[in-house]
Amino acid sequence: MTDQSFRSNYACVVGGAGPAGMGFLFNAYKTGALASLARSGLLVVDAALAVGRGRLGDYHITANSVGDVFLDCLRDPALLPIFAPLEHSAAFRRLRDDPHGAPMLTQVGELLAHASTLFMRYVTGHLGVDVALGTRIEKIVAGDDAGFQLALRSGSRSWQIDCGALVLNLGGRQNREYLNWSLAEQDLQLPHDGPTVYSSDALLSLSPAELVELFGDRVGPDTRFTVVGGSHSAFSVLDNLACALDCLGLEQLTLIHRAPIRLFFESVEEARSAGYEVDESMDVCPVSGRVNRSGGLRYRAHQVGSDVLANGYVSGTRVKVEMLRMDDRSPANRARLEQCCRDPGVMVQAIGYQPCLPAMRHANGEPLQVRESKGGLDSDAAGCLRDLSGRPIPGLYSFGLGSGLAANPMLGSERSFDSRIYGVWQFHHDASGRVIEALQEHLANRAAQAPASVMDTQLEGAPFVLPALG
Ligand SMILES: Cc1cc2nc3c(=O)[nH]c(=O)nc-3n(C[C@H](O)[C@H](O)[C@H](O)COP(=O)(O)OP(=O)(O)OC[C@H]3O[C@@H](n4cnc5c(N)ncnc54)[C@H](O)[C@@H]3O)c2cc1C
Incomplete structure (x- = not known):
């Protein structure tokens, strides 16, 4: 444990050091931006006592990317000396030994946590980055000077800091209201004595x-x-569910879905030879030629999806899957949908994430509301969030779970995909890269306008116990 006092004013705060927040930090280090951000004052805040893992490492499922995609996030020559101790990490060795296989997310989480801990040790020791773990961002006030005031809490202790820019990736949650709203769009309701609703996040x-x-x-x-x-x-x-409950006699699961089930393929030929119907204008990424590149099921989920579509069973189990389209108004389908919503039983909500955001307001006390977009939050091409009228909120950036970014036409995607893109590789490359450039420009503009005295103030009498990086 180290005693640490914080400044009252930072150039930049990274709120949330899960895979998205750490993607920003790694990339800022690789591009050389981190050193200058640290000199102006950089604080990393996370509610957890460790960095890098976020929620990803909690999921007991196979990743939707191969191991090499995650290793690629750690591969830059600038990072090599920092990550040398990863040779001793079992998770690192497992991914390195099978780079083309899809690893379990628990292993990916372990690797990202280990790498992030090494990284934070280095940048706190060598570059003077401040870090507050076990600390929540509770409130954000957007100032009139294109900066922010943050209310932070760690246990019973609370304090405030100012910052010029905020990279906010606090993860996502699955609102019950969102499920109700999606069902109501199809005239379906969940009565109080209907099924017990669980979030997919909790069950996974x-x-x-x-x-x-x-x-x-x-x-x-x-x-x-x-x-x-x-x-x-x-x-x-x-x-x-099928794998765990098959041996207890579970016979059937029901899947209620809105859009057609999309499978990922490396090429149109591969899709056609697997008997998958491709709409070339809608499903194929013009840059890579891949089918359902952004929205298609991959790896184990692909196998389960193709088996369910082909023979109606979850792969490797005796559990049947009944599929019901939400918008199919045929009397038989409607009757089944209504029964699923009415009968007591178990319902799992797996229809995306809404962002976790603390209370946000303007300096005049009015709420600061950010605009939503299908699958996340609306932002400009640089990940700068927009307010309800569509104007970017200067200095406020988010691209992680619950926010995402719109597909980048330069990198490509399929036309049928109209949601938001997020994933570890994007966090470490494209998504954070755009934010780093915009954030530096924002800080430069702000510095040109602000009096010099606001930077670099030490927060007097505020010693703080920083939990040791494990
Ligand atoms: C089921 C599932 C499977 C996925 N599989 C993959 C995959 O295979 N490959 C891939 O690339 N991506 C995958 N993703 C997408 C994405 O990479 C993960 O969701 C990832 O965990 C998102 O990282 P994040 O940092 O945005 O959010 P999180 O992982 O949720 O991290 C948020 C961080 O913010 C902190 N925090 C929360 N609230 C506060 C607060 N108020 N103050 C301070 N800190 C706070 C938390 O402690 C945490 O460290 C998957 C997502 C899901 C939901």
């Missing part, structure tokens, strides 16, 4: 043994298990 964080403990005594003809969604999360939930 459970091991098979924990799933058995939670649902073991509910498996039987009277309990319907319904998953709402059609993405990687939804198929991972089908997979985990």
Whole structure:
């Protein structure tokens, strides 16, 4: 444990040091921006006691990218000396030994946590980056000077700091209201005595043994298990429930989905030879030629998806999957949909994430509201969030879970994908790269306008215990 006092004013605060926040920091180091940000004052704040893992390492599922994609985030020559000790990391060795296989996310989380800890040790010691772990950002006030005031809390201690720019990636959550709203769009309702609703996030964080403990005594003809969604999360939930509960006699799961189920393929030829129908104008990325590059199921979820589409069973189990399209108004389908929503049973919400944001307001006390976009938050090409009228909020950036970025036409995507893009590789490259440039420009403009005295003030009498980086 180290005693540390914080400045009252930072050029930049990185709020949330999960995979997205750490992607920004790694990339800023690689591009050389981190040293100058640190000189002007850089604070990293995270509610957890460790950095880098975020929620990703909690999910008991296979990644939707191969191991090499994650290793690529650590590969830059500038990072080599910092990451030399990773040779001793079991997770690193596992991914390195099977770079073309899709690893378990628990392993990816372990690797990212280890690398991030090494990185933070280095940049706090050598560059003077400040870090406050076990600390929550509770409130944000956007000042009239294009900066922000943050209310921070660590246990019973709270204090405030000012900053010129804020990179805010606090993860996502799955609102029950969002599920209600999606069902209501199709005239479906969940009565109070209807199914018990779980978030896919919560269930994917459970091991098979924990799933058995939670649902073991509910498996039987009277309990319907319904998953709402059609993405990687939804198929991972089908997979985990089927694998855990098959031996207890679970016979069927129901999947309620809105859009067609999309599978990823490296090329149109590969898709066609697998019997998958491709709409070349909508499903193919013009840059890479890949099919459903952004929205398609990959790896284990791909296998489960293709087996469910082909024969109606979760791969490797005896569990059937009934698929119901939400917008199919045929009487038989409607009756089944209404039954799933009405009958007591289990319903799993796997229809995306909404961002976790602390209370935000303007200096005049009015709420600062950010505009949503399908699958996340609306932002400009540089990840700068927009207010409700569509104007970018200078200095406020977000691109992680619950926010995402619109597909970049230079990097490509398929036309049928109209949601937001997020993933570890993007956090470390394209997404954070755009933010770094815009943030530096924002700080330069601000410095040109602001009196010099506001920077570099020490927060008197505020010693703070920084938990040791584990
Ligand atoms: C089920 C699932 C599977 C996924 N699989 C993949 C995959 O295979 N490959 C891939 O590239 N991507 C994947 N993703 C997408 C993405 O990489 C992960 O969601 C990743 O965890 C997002 O990182 P994040 O930093 O945005 O959020 P999180 O991982 O949620 O991290 C948020 C951080 O913010 C901190 N925090 C929260 N609130 C506060 C606060 N008030 N103050 C301070 N700190 C706070 C938390 O402690 C945490 O460290 C997956 C996502 C999901 C949901």
